[in-house]
């Protein structure tokens with residue numbers, strides 16, 4: 001089936017420029033569709049089947065974008081904010097043109113894996129409480145953490161608002177860098193507000209450092225430094241789809 005859209009909409013989506021810029025670009029003769037100069041940016045084009053070129057460079061259309069960001073501390077997981085720097089501010093203009101949004105939230109002081117996409121259906125399914133998509137965190141916690149806590153987390157904990165969490169898998173890795181602290185990994189299958197911090201609070205401990213390592217089948221790329229990002233591979237996107245249980 002042939003599904004068409006305005007040429008300027010397609011090019012704006014692909015991050016080529018604003019609608020006004022694209023209108024000028026087309027007028028100047030820089031855009032071709034199936035080898036013919038397209039001076040009218042309102043031309044109806046099939047982005048999947050028509051061959052679009054800008055200054056001789058093919059435009060490979062795609063609807064969705066999937067990005068993994070190693071979120072640094074100090075930025076908020078929002079698309080816009082009047083005062084704070086957001087995770088969207090870290091992306092380049094081309095990726096921002098796809099209008100991605102963060103799938104769930106990490107606190108301002110939490111680091112690690114944040115998925116950004118414009119695929120609302122996938123985001124909804126990953127976040128849906130029905131699917132219990134596991135998320136694993138690394139944390140440094142004030143004080144000793146041992147078998148008592150492992151058992152308590154496995155049984156579910158009552159948070160400050162009376163909510164009983166689902167069972168969570170706590171693994172004690174050892175002592176933290178600072179004397180008297182512990183390093184742990186925690187896997188949750190739900191995502192309540194500040195859940196990791198509040199679960200430790202429920203056992204009288206404080207989280208000093210928090211980093212998300214994975215979400216479903218998607219694992220943080222260890223080569224990404226804080227603030228760095230990359231698009232997911234096709235395999236990673238397919239893996240995410242099968243993260244739902």
Ligand code: URA
Nearest residue numbers: 107110194195196197
């Ligand atoms: N749990 C928290 O407490 N903070 C996060 O950012 C994520 C999970």
